[in-house]
Amino acid sequence: MKFDKIICPIDFSNISNYAFKYTIDLVKGQDTQIILIHVIEHLYYHDHFLILSLTPNEIEDKFTKLAKNKLHELTKSVSKEFPFKFVIREGHPETEIVNAAKKDNVDLIVLGSHGRTGITHVVLGSVAERVAQKAPCPVLIVKKQSL
Numbered sequence: 001m002k003f004d005k006i007i008c009p010i011d012f013s014n015i016s017n018y019a020f021k022y023t024i025d026l027v028k029g030q031d032t033q034i035i036l037i038h039v040i041e042h043l044y045y046h047d048h049f050l051i052l053s054l055t056p057n058e059i060e061d062k063f064t065k066l067a068k069n070k071l072h073e074l075t076k077s078v079s080k081e082f083p084f085k086f087v088i089r090e091g092h093p094e095t096e097i098v099n100a101a102k103k104d105n106v107d108l109i110v111l112g113s114h115g116r117t118g119i120t121h122v123v124l125g126s127v128a129e130r131v132a133q134k135a136p137c138p139v140l141i142v143k144k145q146s147l
Contacts, residue, residue, distance in 0.1 A: 003027055005106040007035045009097050009131075012070055015112030019142040023110045024078055026140075035085045036075070037100050038067045039093040064088050094130035102136050110140045 008023045010016045023034060040063045071086045085104075089096040101109055113128045132139040 002030060003032045003107045005033045005035060005104055006108045006110055007037055007097065007101050007104070007106045009037050009039070009093065009109070009111045009127075010071065010074065011038065011093075012067075012074075013112065013114070015114055015142070015144055017074065018144070019110055019112035020074060022140075022142045024082070026110070027082070031083075033083045033085060035087055035100065035104055035106065036071050037087040037089065037097060038071060039096045040064065040067065040088065040090045041093065060090060093127045094134065097127075097131050098134045098136070106137055108138050108140060109135055110142060113141045113143050 003026075006023055006027065008016075008020050010020060020036070027034070040060060067088050068086060071088075075082075075084050087100055089100065097109065097111070100106075109131060111128055111131060113126065128139075128141045132141065
């Protein structure tokens, strides 16, 4: 199966890093553009940050710069093999991932599942589940690797 474009959401957790490696293995030898998206969730309760010397926008700018650096570091070892595109958005992860997939007309979304269970799953749900429900393309959910 040939993929022209794949989105791989990255939150820098172990499972998202594993999903990134899974994506690399999946498309080795293909001329596939890999779009790495990192979503910075909105900072709420901005008034709590008044005690800081930074505004909420400055804090989000710092998060963006940090995310860019981490994405470059993540891809450093394979950057010559694949044409990467970095996307950093602010908002709700599932919404931003689905919107990016639509905008870039991707063939596949590969993302990690944090494997929430019990009441946490009932209350918070799963970003992976919501992406799979709303995505305009197939979604591959990578679970934690077995030890």
